[in-house]
Every structure is written in structure tokens, then in C-alpha cells.
Amino acid sequence: MFNVLGIINVIEKEQALMELTENRTLAAVPIGGRYRIIDFTLSNMVNAGIKSIGIFTHFKMGSLVSHLKNSREWNLDTKRRGLFFLPPDFSKYLFSPNKWDVSHFTTRLGYMETSTRQYVIISGCNMVCNIDYQKVLDFHQKNGADITVIFKEVPPGEKEYLSPYLSLDLSTEGQVTGVRTTSGRSNRDKICMEMFLLSRTLLLQLIDECVKQNKWDLVRDGFMGNLRELKIYGYPFTGYLAKINSLRNYYKHSMDLLKPPIWQELFFAAGPVFTKVKDSAPAKYTVDAAVTNALVANDCVIGGRVENSVISRGVKIGKGARVSRSILLEKCVIEENALVENAILDKEVRVTKGKIIGATADGPTVVRKKSVL
Template sequence: MKNMMGLINLHENHDSLREITGHRPLAAIPFAGRYRLVDFVLSNFINSGITNVGILSAGNFRSLADHIRSGKEWDLARKRDGLFLLPSLQTGTVQGPFPHDLADFFSNLDYIKSSRQQFVLLSGSRSVCNINYDEAYRFHLDKNADITVLYKEYEEEKVKRLSGVTMLGTTDDGRVVDMEICPVNVHSNKLSMEMYLMDRQLLIDLVDASVSRGGTNFARDCIMKNLENLKVYGFPFQGYLARIDSMQNYFEHSMRLLIPEIWQEIFFTNGSIYTKVKDEAPAKYQRDAQVKSSLVANGSVIAGRVENSILFRGVKIHKDARVTNSIIMQKGEIGPGAVIENAICDKDVKITAGKKLKGEINHPIVIEKGTVI
């Protein structure tokens, strides 16, 4: 797939994740012990042979820029093509169901125009999966499509719990004839993964035409309004998909990683998932440590009890402390005798000796970055 470039659009609404996105974009949310959400998109691109990748920045971009740096970990630090950070004209966080992303597409058209590849694959960062885009590319060519939208079919009961999503309606041959963005009542079971494949020149033309007519949102003004004029097809993704669009979904999909089959699929099915390398010692388990059904990242030191939990890099669990059904992010510290259950602790959270915090399995308690309790 050397004939395809990748674009990562960080203009994503994350109002329902504001407890952990107040100081970082959605793409920089820590996930699975050592990773950020953007790692999955970048790894899928490079595993599919896409080596020209542009990241359309939005909001507070500093933490993400620090994480991806030159793109070396994803083999994107290249003399030709490679990783490009595309500046945004906007400040502040992305809000509302229709982010004003078209202005930033338009301001970075020179990068898109100067790229050598014929096709472009546009993706957000909230859809976590392990996918090789080669099959979707062949589908796009076989259908002679103008735009191919990747989607995931959900069971009817799961669809009812979805919110803030884009749903597709298709014919029997896969033609997209309806598109609903953030519907109150969902009428389809086909969830858009917010991944779009199209000809690079078509993207340029759509952005130019939409902006000149007052358009502000890519999905609505470039795709949904052109369903009758363009051949838009939907490609069904058959693998595991974790859509991170709320604190409950973040917690639920994180806990599902403790199921070996899901962990294997999301990290190894179509290639490895890469992340920023940190030279830290392996996790240290002291004499009284008890760890069961958990993911523990390097640099952690455990002297207490950890069960059904995810510990990120540099976490310290002191003696007689107990952590159950919880996520402890980087450099968190749980003091002696403290009890944490059904909780999400952001970076640098410190729980002092003897404190007890307990959320509900369907409504975990969230401790913001740097908090000391």
C-alpha cells in the first residue's frame, strides 16, 4: 500500500471523557498499561505499508507531541515521507458533535497536494483495533468507489447503549445511502469507525468545495451531504473494536484486555502495536506481593495485592495495599493499607496510607491527574 497516505484527524469531541482529557487530546489518553490511543492508529498504518502520515492537531497538543516525537518507534522518522505534525488554526478543546475541522484541512492542503500517493486514508483515534487496511483497499478498488467508510456491525442491544456516534445505512451491495451523526434514536446497527478511504484529489476537491460554501465539519459537509452525488460504500470490519467515547467505555474496554483472547487479537492479529520506548527496569514484585489477572507495566514496584487491574509504568503499590478492578496510570502510588476498587487513577495520583476508595463496576470513580488523597 505504498500508494496510500494516512491522515489522523484529532478534531474529536471528548466531552464525556473530560476527567482524563482536560490536559491532553483524546489521542493521548493512556491505554493498556504502556500505550496511548494514537499508538494503535500509527501502528495500523505502518503495518499496512503506509509510510506518509500527517497528524491534524487540535487543542492541547503538547503531551501528544512529546509522546510521538519524530515517529521513530513507528519507523516514520524517514528522509522521504514519514511523520508530519500539521498545525491547527484553533485553540482550546474540541466541543460539540460537529467539530470545526474543515478550516484546518483547508489550511494544510499544501501538504496533501504535495504528497506523492494517489489515495488517502483518514482516521480518528477513538476506534482501537488491530487492522490491516489492504482488504479495505481492495474492496475500494473492486467497487470502483469514490469513498469507502469502514464500519462495525453491533448487536441490537449494544446499539441502544451507543451515543455520540455516526451510524450508516447501506444497501445489500454495500452502498451507503444514509448517514446519521449523533442520532438520539439509533436506526442502524452499523457503527462508522470514522475511517475513510478515498482518492487524494477527491479529498482536496471536497474540502475546497465545502469550505467555499460555508462548510465547517468534514463528516457532515464532505461526506453526508454528498451521498447522492458520490459512490460511497461501507466496508465491514470483522475484528475486535474498542470505541473509546465515554469513561464507562474506557473502563470497560480496558478491563476486557484482561481476557487473553482479546489481548492477543488487539496486539498481534495483523502486526504488533508500537509505542514510545522508555528504558525502565522490569516490574518488581516484593516478597508479600499478590498479583492475579492483571497487566503490569515495566518500572512498577508491587508489595501489596493487585487483582483484575491495569498498572501503568512506574506505579508503586505499598505493603498491605489492595487494588481491585482498577486502572492506575503512570507513576501512581497507593500507600500502605490503602484500598482501591473500581477506580481510574490518572497520572501522578497518590493515595495515602489507610485511605479507602470504592466506585461501582458500572460507574468507576475517577481521580484526576496529580491528585493527593
């Protein structure tokens, strides 16, 4: 897919994950012990052979830039192509929290206009999955589509974790005939994954038309508003999908990673997931350690009991301490005889000796970065 340009639109609601997104964008939120949310979207593109990828940035980009800055792990550290950070021009537009606002694209026109690629794949970053974009391109070309929208058909019990979403109506041939916004209560269950494939020239044309007509939602007005004029097809994705748009979903899908079939599919199905490499020692377990059904990253020291939890790099858990159904981000310290249960601890949190941290009635307890409890 050398002839495809990649665009990752990381503009999300600033407080999507509350405490976890106070000082970082959602794309940079750690997940799975060693990864960031953007790693999945970026790896999907790299595994498909896409060599030029632009990231539409917004606010609070420090953590994201630090994570991706040399792009070596994704083999994008090249002179002519590679990874591009594309900040907006705040002097021209008042930016909306809607990541599909046309103004987000008009200030990056230079990146798209100077490219020689025939196609563009545009994706948000809060839909976590492992997808083969080569199959999407083959589907697009086989059907002679103008735009291909990737969707997932889900049973009623799973829709609440993907809400809110766009729901697609399809013909028997797979062409999109209608679209509506739903909160998860509708019987319609073909859920748009916010991933689109179209020609670069068509994208530029649709952006221009939206601006001239004073329409500012690229998906609603530019794509779906032209259902009669364009051949828009839906590509069915059948793998595991996690939408990270709330603390509840973040916690739920992090716990899903403890299930081997989901872990295998998400990290290896269509290709590996790459992340920033840190050359640190393997995790160390003392004679008092007891670990059951947990993901433990490198450079950890485990001296207590860990069960059903995700433990990130550099975490230290003291003798007699217990961590259960929790997510501990980098360099947290759980001192002796402390208890952490049903909680999410941001980076460098210290839980002192004998302290008890537990869930609230509203869900898992969330502790801000560098807190001492």
C-alpha cells in the same frame, strides 16, 4: 500501501474524558498499561505500509508531541516522509469541536496538495481497533469506489458503548444508500467507524466544493451529501472495536483488555501495536505480592494484592495494600494497607497509608494527576 497518505484527525471534545483530558488531548490518554490511544490508529497505518502520516492537532498537544516526537518506534523518522504535526491556523477560522469541520482541513491543504500519493486514509483516533488497511484498499479498488467508509455491524446490546454514531444503509452490493445520526436506540446497526478511504484529488475537490457552498461538515456535506453523485461503499470490519469517548467507555474497554481473546486480537490480529519505548526494569514482585488477572507494566514494584486491574509503568503498591478493578496510570504510589477499588488514578497520584478509595454511584472514582489522598 506506499501510494496512500495517512491523516489522523485527533480533534475531539476537550472534556471527553473529564479529569483525564484536562491537560492532554484524548489521543494522548494512556491505555493498557504502556500505550496511548493514538498508538492503535498510528500502528494500523504503519502496519499497512503507509510512510507519510499527518496528524491534525488542536489544543493541549504537549503530551502527544512528547509521546510521538521522534517517531522512531513507528519507523517514521525519515527525512522526506514520516510523521508530520499539522497545527491549525487560528487566525483564519473559528474552530469547531466537530473534528470533521471543513475548516480543520482547509488550513492543512498544503500537506495534501504537495503529496504525490494517489489515495488518502482519514481516521479519527477514538475508535480503537486492529484493522488491515490493505484489505480496505483492495476492497476499494475491486468495487471501483469513489469513497470507502469502514463500518462495524453490532448487536443491540453493544450499541450503547458506541453512541452517538452515524448509521449506514447499504444495498445488497454494499453501496451506501443512506446515513443517519443515532444515539443508539435505532434498530439500524451498521456503525460508521470514522475511517474513510478515497483519492487525494477527490478529497481536495470535495473540500473546495464545501467551502464554495458554505457547507462545513466534511462527512455529512462532502461525503454523504454526494451519495447520488459518488460511488460510496461500506467496508465491514468484524473485529473488536472500542469507542473511547467517555470515562464510562474508557473504564469498560480497559477492563476488556483483561480478557485474553480481546487482548490477543486488539494487539496482534492484523499487526503489532507500537508505542514509545522506555528502557526500564521489569516489574518486581515481593514475597507478599498476590496478583490475579491483571496487566502490570514494567518498572512496577508490587508488594500488595492486585486483582482485575491495569497497572501502568512505574507504579508502586505497598505491603498490605489492595487494588481491585482499577486503572493506575504511571508512577502512582499506593502506600501500605491502602485500598483502591473501582477507580481510575491519573499519573503520580499518591494514596497514603490506610486510605480507602472506592467507586461512587455514578461510576468509577477518578483522581486527578499528582493528587495526594
